[in-house]
Amino acid sequence: MLMSGKRLLTKLVVATLLVLVLGKFTACEPEDWMLSIDCADCYGYAPDSANLIINLTINAENDSVPLTFYLGNYEDGVIDWQDTATQEEFYLYSKMNSSYTVRATYRSGDRIIEAFDADEMTLYNAKEECGSPCYIVKGGIFDLSLLE
Numbered sequence: 001m002l003m004s005g006k007r008l009l010t011k012l013v014v015a016t017l018l019v020l021v022l023g024k025f026t027a028c029e030p031e032d033w034m035l036s037i038d039c040a041d042c043y044g045y046a047p048d049s050a051n052l053i054i055n056l057t058i059n060a061e062n063d064s065v066p067l068t069f070y071l072g073n074y075e076d077g078v079i080d081w082q083d084t085a086t087q088e089e090f091y092l093y094s095k096m097n098s099s100y101t102v103r104a105t106y107r108s109g110d111r112i113i114e115a116f117d118a119d120e121m122t123l124y125n126a127k128e129e130c131g132s133p134c135y136i137v138k139g140g141i142f143d144l145s146l147l148e
Helices: 001-023
Strands: 049-055 065-070 077-083 089-093 098-108 111-125 133-136 142-143
Touching: 001 049, 001 077, 049 098, 065 089, 077 089, 111 142
Parallel strands: 049 142
Antiparallel strands: 049 089, 065 077, 065 098, 098 111, 111 133
């Protein structure tokens, strides 16, 4: 009976580790830099700002999409910037090492649809991997596109 318990515990530990490892390699983040570092993406200095990247849906009903950028959480209500996008990819030069929440407002007939996404834009020092001063921007990518 004791051996059976040890086998069960071993199987449970192995299954847990597999889930954790496989979860890392199937991460949703497009900027998942843990898998590989591209030294061509380096800044030779630590930038204090970089572009937030917002992916949107532009179509016949939504040829322009109002955007609101919040510092931190939407619930805190601290508006950093407001703008209107007319292309499916929108960039906003913003402060590094900050959390942002972005709201996109779409129309669908006489209804309003609000899409939200949040992320933090940080800097990773890849000097060890690339051999010289190398800073890579991580995060700051928002998917606010409508589901089809």
